[in-house]
Amino acid sequence: DADVTQTPRNRITKTGKRIMLECSQTKGHDRMYWYRQDPGLGLRLIYYSFDVKDINKGEISDGYSVSRQAQAKFSLSLESAIPNQTALYFCATSEGTYSNQPQHFGDGTRLSIL
Amino acid sequence: EDKVVQSPLSLVVHEGDTVTLNCSYEVTNFRSLLWYKQEKKAPTFLFMLTSSGIEKKSGRLSSILDKKELFSILNITATQTGDSAVYLCAVGNNAGNMLTFGGGTRLMVKP
Numbered sequence: 001d002a003d004v005t006q007t008p009r010n011r012i013t014k015t016g017k018r019i020m021l022e023c024s025q026t027k028g029h030d031r032m033y034w035y036r037q038d039p040g041l042g043l044r045l046i047y048y049s050f051d052v053k054d055i056n057k058g059e060i061s062d063g064y065s066v067s068r069q070a071q072a073k074f075s076l077s078l079e080s081a082i083p084n085q086t087a088l089y090f091c092a093t094s095e096g097t098y099s100n101q102p103q104h105f106g107d108g109t110r111l112s113i114l
Numbered sequence: 115e116d117k118v119v120q121s122p123l124s125l126v127v128h129e130g131d132t133v134t135l136n137c138s139y140e141v142t143n144f145r146s147l148l149w150y151k152q153e154k155k156a157p158t159f160l161f162m163l164t165s166s167g168i169e170k171k172s173g174r175l176s177s178i179l180d181k182k183e184l185f186s187i188l189n190i191t192a193t194q195t196g197d198s199a200v201y202l203c204a205v206g207n208n209a210g211n212m213l214t215f216g217g218g219t220r221l222m223v224k225p
Binding site for chain 2: 004040045048058102108
């Protein structure tokens with residue numbers, strides 16, 4: 001089984017719909033992250049969480065919200081989806097003791113907004 | 115604002131060739147530089163570099179960091195078709211575990 005699991009793997013939806021992407025991990029890591037990837041732009045950080053009670057905005061948080069339901073679960077919501085949110089979304093985790101430990105990624109959710 | 119630039123954007127080589135991928139960066143309070151390989155799915159971790167001049171090596175892959183000139187290279191010798199992927203470079207700062215990623219280099223290795 002994968003250490004970092006994202007659901008769904010693919011999603012097509014319409015403009016204005018509310019969407020939730022879910023991430024769960026079995027690595028026991030405290031830190032979790034959501035990124036989006038667009039062609040040629042690498043990965044850009046949307047939100048991150050260092051523990052259950054900690055939520056922080058990343059580089060491109062506008063239009064997104066998150067919830068850290070438990071140490072193992074971190075969900076990303078698009079309250080009212082728009083076409084320029086079409087992208088590949090990744091969840092990642094890392095250990096919390098020291099900064100800049102390698103992040104471990106899920107397989108991604110490909111989201112298309114029509 | 116932290117910035118990471120990778121070059122070339124894409125590269126096509128034949129099996130057995132040696133390739134060098136470049137990553138330059140501007141970051142406040144640099145802590146580490148990481149290389150990831152991304153095939154069809156999740157980026158997978160290759161190396162983390164924190165000190166200048168110390169080569170990290172794993173099989174045919176190696177990487178080195180120059181903190182004075184603010185760049186890193188990733189070398190792949192005797193390339194194989196399985197090396198075809200997007201290679202991502204990311205830098206982290208002392209403010210926490212936030213990584214800034216470059217746009218990636220797409221490597222295609224032909225038989």
